[in-house]
Amino acid sequence: MAIALVLVLVVVGSVLFHALSPWWWTPIASNWDYIDHTLVITFWITGVVFAAVVLFMAYCVWRFRHKEGSKAHYEPESKRLETWLTVVTGIGVAAMLAPGLYVWSQFITVPDDATDVEVIAQQWQWSYRLPGADGKLGTSDSRLISAENPLGVNPEDPNGQDDVVVEAADLHLPIGKPVKMLLRSIDVLHDFYVPEFRAKMDMIPGSVTYFWFTPTRTGSFEVLCAELCGTGHGFMRGVVAVDTEQDYQAWLQEQSTFAQLTAPEKVGAAEMVQP
Amino acid sequence: MVDITPRAADAIAPAEVPDVELYHPHSWWTTYVFSQDAKVIAIQYAGTAMAIGMVALVLSWLMRLQLGFPGTFDFITPEAYYQFVTMHGMIMVIYLLTALFLGGFGNYLIPLMVGARDMVFPYVNMLSYWIYLLAVLVLVASFFAPGGPTGAGWTLYPPQAILSGTPGGQQAGILLMLASLILFIIGFTMGGLNYVVTVLQGRTRGMTLMRMPLTVWGIFTATVMALLAFPALFVACVMMLFDRLLGTSFFMPALVEMGEQLSYGGGSPILFQHLFWFFGHPEVYIVALPAFGIVSDLISTHARKNIFGYRMMVWAIVGIGALSFIVWAHHMYVSGMHPWFGFFFATTTLIIAIPTAIKVYNWVLTLWRGDIHLTIPMLFALAFIVTFVNGGLTGLFLGNVVVDVPLSDTMFVVAHFHMVMGVAPIMVVFGAIYHWYPKITGRMFSEWMGQFHFWVTFVGAYAIFFPMHYVGLVGVPRRYPELGETAFIPDSVHTLNAFITVAALIVGFAQLVFLFNMLWSLRYGRDAGGNPWRATSLEWQTPTTPPPHGNWGKQVPLVYRWAYDYSVPGAPQDFIAQNDPWPGKAAPA
Numbered sequence: 119m120a121i122a123l124v125l126v127l128v129v130v131g132s133v134l135f136h137a138l139s140p141w142w143w144t145p146i147a148s149n150w151d152y153i154d155h156t157l158v159i160t161f162w163i164t165g166v167v168f169a170a171v172v173l174f175m176a177y178c179v180w181r182f183r184h185k186e187g188s189k190a191h192y193e194p195e196s197k198r199l200e201t202w203l204t205v206v207t208g209i210g211v212a213a214m215l216a217p218g219l220y221v222w223s224q225f226i227t228v229p230d231d232a233t234d235v236e237v238i239a240q241q242w243q244w245s246y247r248l249p250g251a252d253g254k255l256g257t258s259d260s261r262l263i264s265a266e267n268p269l270g271v272n273p274e275d276p277n278g279q280d281d282v283v284v285e286a287a288d289l290h291l292p293i294g295k296p297v298k299m300l301l302r303s304i305d306v307l308h309d310f311y312v313p314e315f316r317a318k319m320d321m322i323p324g325s326v327t328y329f330w331f332t333p334t335r336t337g338s339f340e341v342l343c344a345e346l347c348g349t350g351h352g353f354m355r356g357v358v359a360v361d362t363e364q365d366y367q368a369w370l371q372e373q374s375t376f377a378q379l380t381a382p383e384k385v386g387a388a389e390m391v392q393p
Numbered sequence: 394m395v396d397i398t399p400r401a402a403d404a405i406a407p408a409e410v411p412d413v414e415l416y417h418p419h420s421w422w423t424t425y426v427f428s429q430d431a432k433v434i435a436i437q438y439a440g441t442a443m444a445i446g447m448v449a450l451v452l453s454w455l456m457r458l459q460l461g462f463p464g465t466f467d468f469i470t471p472e473a474y475y476q477f478v479t480m481h482g483m484i485m486v487i488y489l490l491t492a493l494f495l496g497g498f499g500n501y502l503i504p505l506m507v508g509a510r511d512m513v514f515p516y517v518n519m520l521s522y523w524i525y526l527l528a529v530l531v532l533v534a535s536f537f538a539p540g541g542p543t544g545a546g547w548t549l550y551p552p553q554a555i556l557s558g559t560p561g562g563q564q565a566g567i568l569l570m571l572a573s574l575i576l577f578i579i580g581f582t583m584g585g586l587n588y589v590v591t592v593l594q595g596r597t598r599g600m601t602l603m604r605m606p607l608t609v610w611g612i613f614t615a616t617v618m619a620l621l622a623f624p625a626l627f628v629a630c631v632m633m634l635f636d637r638l639l640g641t642s643f644f645m646p647a648l649v650e651m652g653e654q655l656s657y658g659g660g661s662p663i664l665f666q667h668l669f670w671f672f673g674h675p676e677v678y679i680v681a682l683p684a685f686g687i688v689s690d691l692i693s694t695h696a697r698k699n700i701f702g703y704r705m706m707v708w709a710i711v712g713i714g715a716l717s718f719i720v721w722a723h724h725m726y727v728s729g730m731h732p733w734f735g736f737f738f739a740t741t742t743l744i745i746a747i748p749t750a751i752k753v754y755n756w757v758l759t760l761w762r763g764d765i766h767l768t769i770p771m772l773f774a775l776a777f778i779v780t781f782v783n784g785g786l787t788g789l790f791l792g793n794v795v796v797d798v799p800l801s802d803t804m805f806v807v808a809h810f811h812m813v814m815g816v817a818p819i820m821v822v823f824g825a826i827y828h829w830y831p832k833i834t835g836r837m838f839s840e841w842m843g844q845f846h847f848w849v850t851f852v853g854a855y856a857i858f859f860p861m862h863y864v865g866l867v868g869v870p871r872r873y874p875e876l877g878e879t880a881f882i883p884d885s886v887h888t889l890n891a892f893i894t895v896a897a898l899i900v901g902f903a904q905l906v907f908l909f910n911m912l913w914s915l916r917y918g919r920d921a922g923g924n925p926w927r928a929t930s931l932e933w934q935t936p937t938t939p940p941p942h943g944n945w946g947k948q949v950p951l952v953y954r955w956a957y958d959y960s961v962p963g964a965p966q967d968f969i970a971q972n973d974p975w976p977g978k979a980a981p982a
Contacts, residue, residue, distance in 0.1 A: 121772060124852070128779060132859060141863035141889065143799070144881045150799075157796050164786035171757060171782050175775065178760035182696075183767060189967060190698035190960035191762035199758075200702050200751070207750040211789075215743045218793035219736055225795055226732035241558045241651065263649045270649075301729070304649045306553035307662060309727065309802060313868030313881055316799040320729045322662050323552060324646025327729035340880055344802040344870050346546045348558030349471045352873040 125176035147314035147335040232296040239308035242350030250280030292366040309345035333360040429515035438496030449484035461894025463875035474874035475544030482547030494683035505932035508597025524580030531573040540564030551644040599952030606956040611686020622675035629668035670721040684821035695771035696763030699957035709748040742792035769843040773824030784813025805865025836918030842910040853900035
């Protein structure tokens with residue numbers, strides 16, 4: 119009999135824990151509150167199903183427990199009940215899937231006015247590159263990486279000369295403007311993860327991946343690596359600061375472009391590409 | 394039609410098979426060590442799996458000690474932590490659960506439940522175990538290799554798995570891991586072909602496919618899946634070995650490691666992920682389907698009621714098995730694969746929830762108007778339903794592509810998969826061991842030790858993994874040996890982590906009671922008789938208990954009915970064995 123009581127307590131305890139515990143997601147700082155809404159819908163549907171199934175079990179165990187002389191009912195199947203349950207389950211699943219797919223299509227459709235920002239990950243630090251005045255990032259290749267050119271920017275590409283290079287320092291972003299984060303790794307898999315932005319994506323050496331978002335709240339947010347990348351994984355941290363436009367411009371003025379950083383060694387860097 | 398009535402054709406007398414001396418082992422070695430008897434092989438598999446499982450249990454303690462009390466234990470460096478995580482995961486998924494369900498329960502139950510004398514290829518079956526043992530020994534050897542075992546995570550994602558930034562990446566760790574997996578797959582294939590052919594060709598007369606117990610359906614379908622899925626892991630392991638040893642670049646693009654250009658180029662790290670999860674997702678169901686099958690039989694037997702909707706249950710098992718091959722990339726929503734894949738894989742993943750939900754409904758509807766005996770196996774079956782429903786429902790978060798984005802790679806994922814493919818199947822493992830222990834040993838286990846073990850394990854496991862979801866919801870990433878000072882993580886999370894660790898230690902120690910019970914009852918348990926649960930399926934109808942080599946003595950059983958004739962109206966008792974011709978005349982003696 120204890121088991122029926124414990125099953126009820128599991129449901130009550132789980133619901134109370136959900137409602138009363140202090141552990142919930144961080145206050146959002148991006149446009150992806152749609153994701154939070156879909157999550158809340160999912161919590162409601164799954165929570166109701168969990169409570170219903172476990173409470174039904176508890177009732178059965180209590181009501182139909184073995185007593186002297188009791189005998190089970192004999193009923194091999196019921197087509198009507200099984201069809202009915204299948205249809206209801208299908209509707210519940212569709213109610214979660216539809217908003218999920220709708221928000222996913224938004225998630226992967228980058229608005230035209232989004233600014234490119236490149237994130238470069240390596241064991242175990244974060245660097246960034248902004249497109250500079252021309253609005254275009256120069257091409258890059260990990261074969262071009264050297265001590266002078268740590269991000270592997272192509273020195274031959276005119277688009278790359280004015281790119282702003284932020285090596286192993288904080289990234290700043292202006293509030294309210296959509297950004298497309300172009301994600302690049304030069305060694306192993308990493309994942310650019312800022313809990314407050316909700317979005318995250320793996321970074322793959324040899325490929326450029328992306329996600330987009332619009333920062334909606336100023337502040338300083340911690341970057342964590344969310345894909346196991348070796349022994350330093352847990353310590354691969356960074357900071358993204360979301361600034362007002364004014365503060366952002368002030369920060370931008372202090373940064374150096376690729377041309378400025380490589381000017382003295384430019385000839386040397388160009389030679390390095392030749393085999 | 395549900396097949397419950399005997400047919401005219403069933404009047405054929407059972408075949409008598411003369412005992413041929415040649416078949417039987419003649420020495421102690423061939424009886425107990427190099428045995429070709431599926432039941433002995435089953436016990437060897439199960440014993441080895443549980444022994445290596447104890448290693449995984451200790452590793453989980455070490456991990457939890459680090460997470461609950463970071464900085465307290467000097468020997469748990471980040472390197473060591475990643476090694477513990479990796480080996481714990483790999484052992485639990487492959488060397489414990491897969492080996493135990495298929496090699497252990499599969500070997501013991503398939504021949505007995507379908508009325509066969511043994512597996513169809515006993516010699517290959519024996520080899521299967523010895524190669525599995527070799528795989529386990531190679532795995533254990535990596536603990537003693539220079540540099541220790543690999544710390545690449547159980548997913549072994551390249552490039553980091555074979556680079557120097559990962560423990561064992563440039564040492565022996567990863568090589569031994571890959572070698573061990575390759576051996577495991579070779580050994581498994583030998584056993585797996587046996588299980589499939591035995592089910593298809595070795596059934597006794599009258600045992601139609603739609604009369605088989607769901608246990609056999611679950612193990613059979615899982616084995617077919619494993620035979621199709623493991624080759625993907627096999628080639629991935631071979632390709633990674635080539636990348637590591639021969640300098641090929643299957644999975645290795647041009648990359649710069651710690652400022653040094655490596656000679657790799659042109660390979661695709663994401664190709665490995667596709668191969669890995671093409672194996673890895675079916676693997677979840679390779680563990681789950683035998684559990685589904687076994688728990689169906691436990692519930693039916695101990696509720697004295699036929700499993701509700703047997704045919705639907707069979708089709709759900711087969712349907713889940715087939716669908717599980719087109720959902721693999723839901724492990725890769727944020728892997729950087731083409732984002733359009735998200736639509737396809739989210740849809741297939743949520744569709745698989747429907748047959749899975751049907752199974753849950755049919756389990757609880759089997760309880761409805763049953764005659765529920767709250768035996769230890771029944772308690773574990775109930776605990777399975779609770780934890781499986783919980784873990785299955787959180788799967789709807791992670792399967793629904795966009796909801797997965799904030800949650801992936803957080804502790805929410807860890808909580809989810811532990812609940813659904815750790816705790817839930819292990820509840821079934823325990824339920825099944827308690828259920829079949831009397832058949833295997835001829836003795837009953839200690840009831841009070843079983844009760845103690847059940848309550849601590851069920852309540853404790855729920856207390857470990859339910860709150861862990863909320864740690865992930867806060868945003869705590871998985872595979873972090875410590876959280877350090879992180880602004881968005883409140884101090885209360887550290888307190889919760891300490892609580893989870895304490896619960897994990899308690900649950901771990903309770904397993905010693907289980908092991909003690911198994912050993913103690915072997916000698917002091919009371920005599921169980923041949924069919925203590927008054928069950929219908931064939932393994933309970935053997936002429937002697939424990940069943941000898943050849944299982945049935947002179948006559949293999951003749952089957953008249955499905956495995957679920959409990960509480961049939963008008964029957965003399967509340968179960969009718971599958972080989973009982975009631976209401977026809979009794980089988981000739």
